Amino acid sequence: DAKTTQPTSMDCAEGRAANLPCNHSTISGNEYVYWYRQIHSQGPQYIIHGLKNNETNEMASLIITEDRKSSTLILPHATLRDTAVYYCIVNSYGQNFVFGPGTRLSVLP
Amino acid sequence: DAGVIQSPRHEVTEMGQEVTLRCKPISGHNSLFWYRQTMMRGLELLIYFNNNVPIDDSGMPEDRFSAKMPNASFSTLKIQPSEPRDSAVYFCASSSMRETGELFFGEGSRLTVL
Numbered sequence A: 001d002a003k004t005t006q007p008t009s010m011d012c013a014e015g016r017a018a019n020l021p022c023n024h025s026t027i028s029g030n031e032y033v034y035w036y037r038q039i040h041s042q043g044p045q046y047i048i049h050g051l052k053n054n055e056t057n058e059m060a061s062l063i064i065t066e067d068r069k070s071s072t073l074i075l076p077h078a079t080l081r082d083t084a085v086y087y088c089i090v091n092s093y094g095q096n097f098v099f100g101p102g103t104r105l106s107v108l109p
Numbered sequence B: 001d002a003g004v005i006q007s008p009r010h011e012v013t014e015m016g017q018e019v020t021l022r023c024k025p026i027s028g029h030n031s032l033f034w035y036r037q038t039m040m041r042g043l044e045l046l047i048y049f050n051n052n053v054p055i056d057d058s059g060m061p062e063d064r065f066s067a068k069m070p071n072a073s074f075s076t077l078k079i080q081p082s083e084p085r086d087s088a089v090y091f092c093a094s095s096s097m098r099e100t101g102e103l104f105f106g107e108g109s110r111l112t113v114l
Helices: none
Strands: A009-013 A018-025 A032-038 A045-050 A061-064 A070-075 A084-091 A101-107 B005-007 B012-014 B019-024 B031-038 B041-049 B053-056 B065-071 B074-079 B090-095 B108-112
Touching: A018 A032, A018 A084, A018 B090, A032 B053, A045 A061, A045 A070, A070 A084, A070 B108, B005 B090, B012 B019, B019 B090, B019 B108, B031 B074, B041 B065, B041 B074, B053 B065, B074 B090
Parallel strands: A009 A101, B012 B108
Antiparallel strands: A018 A070, A032 A045, A032 A084, A061 A070, A084 A101, B005 B019, B019 B074, B031 B041, B031 B090, B041 B053, B065 B074, B090 B108
């Protein structure tokens, strides 16, 4: 069973920041928050993950609340190519990844 | 790095036929996962292996499905006999659990059973 809750869909204007929320109120101490995205029918693509600290890489930033019960993925300058389904997953190393329905992000011109 | 390689990319077959999907994980990765994706059910985990050993096959829908990993560089997912409801995109993914644990997915095998 997916341990996360995400909005079904979101829109974002091209060039603006896309903020995708995720609730994971039952996360345990050794579980990480992972984000993946799936563009059209391609295989899902890893974006970023974190444990308790905020993380940033060339693709996105991940903001995790202090109580770790929710997080936000930030795409700082969304482009049309960022239109995809975004999955938030909580997982421990060595465990299987369970994908929920995710958030369908539409970046609008 | 070539990434995870799956074959065939597309397969069209008739009901009752045997289907074999193949996967070559990224070299050095010690975990391999098979997922199935449909519009109705989304992305479902079928089975995963650690160090070539099946760890969790609870997602395998029924006895018609079987998966093997004879060595660290090759895995197969077999459906025998196939049925129209098996039509889906089948993804293989690999991971090095010793590192950051993220999955690397192949491009998928789109199966259509007529």
